[in-house]
Amino acid sequence: MPRTDGLDRVNGLDGVGAWLRHRLPGLLDESRVPGAAVAVTAGDEVVEAAAGVLSTATGVEATVDSLFQIGSVTKVVTATLVMQLVDEGRLDLDAPVRAVLPEFRIADERAARRITARQLLSHTAGFEGDIFTDTGKGDDCLEKYLEVLHDVPQLFEPGGMFSYNNAGYCVLGRIVEVLRGEPFDVCARTRLFAPLGMTHTASDPYEAIVHRTAVGHTQRSPGAPPEPTPVWALARSNAAAGSMLAMRPRDLLAFARMHLAGGRGPDGGSVLSPDGVLAMRGPQITLPDIDQGTAWGLGWELFGPTGGTVFGHDGNTIGQSAFLRVMPEHDVAVAIVTNGGLSRQVYAEVMGRVLTELGGAAPPAPPTPPEAAPAPEAARYDRCVGTYASSTSETTVSRDAAGRLWLERTPLGVTADLDEAPYRTELVIWRGDTLIPVEPERGVHAPLAFLGDDGHGHALYLHTGRADRRVSR
Structure with missing residues (x-):
């Protein structure tokens, strides 16, 4: 088993970097992924690689500084902003959401009175979560979004089970806005992106356009070539859940590095308390056995032992996919961003290499149907x-x-x-x-x-x- 401390870890990271630069172009071709960028950190060192194109229509090459949408990885950003409020004593995770948002309503009034921020963070609030209604591009879009939820049905008792909930994170985004008195995008930039030196991060298309930015790709039919999507992003009202945020993988690792460093930024200043960092990766609910994580924390998805604890998040938006994995026991993190195709294949091979070289163990094989499986009786x-x-x-x-x-x-x-x-x-x-x-x-x-x-x-x-x-x- 390879060691991951000191010089051995540095040599291992250099080896991963060399492998990425050699392997990534062919891997994208095999997976029909138009373009991708990858960054891996071990300690204070980072290696990067990029390949392919940002758009098959323009042929602009992907670089390590190119921006890709990170989709629902944004939820960990939102969760961190929420936990900053907890650090300051301004938010009680176990108080009803209505303590901050008295206007919060869903179809089930009894459930609406009981739902807490903790349940929103851990996807256990229980109401229908895929609500992508566009409420405009103004700074009041999240405020208006809460009105859209009035008729949303409750699927199960609050806290009863796990069910991934985009709408719940939009509610959390509104909590941040109300307690800070600023739009969600401004809160994210001033309280996270700027302190962490995330210079290649865009909250909307207006910021993205000044960077080298990827376009998503989809297939019109199975087997068809990937084509650029007709729109770049979903509605701003879902920004806190992951509809717009884009960044280069190195910036995503700067965010992960803060969580590895006990909440400290690159200048040593506190961005989040050590207690807040640990609370976010503490298990809140066990997941069904469907080969995702084993549990969910306060924002982070938690994965079973693979040579140590692993936490992270995936993101999927219109034709783009992102993957973030953090291994605190080895001081390692990896960010993978793609713009279409069979992105999961890219993730599996890259993550497998990183885990083997820097995490001390190979990842489990992805689920596949057993040969000659019997029909369910x-x-x-x-x-x-x-x-x-x-x-x-x-x-x-x-x-x-x-x-x-x-x-x-x-x-x-x-x-x-x-x-x-x-x-x-x-x-x-x-x-x-x-x-x-x-x-x-x-x-x-x-x-x-x-x-x-x-x-x-x-x-x-x-x-x-x-x-x-x-x-x-």
């Missing part, structure tokens, strides 16, 4: 059959005459507007009660779980990281 899995829905998709699970289970998902709302393709696949047993699709989606076989009981012996939720509720028997 009727007595055990007929509870899964039915239709499940959210604001972004409707998913039907059915059983055919031969006893095989099939999943068909139809995009709704914003995902349909963005030409998201329908998805159909057979489901087979992965492990335990978790099923796995035979056909990959964007190169990934993402396991799914069926949880709860609707009172008639059927699963109440189809869980893919989000809990989609059953809408038919």
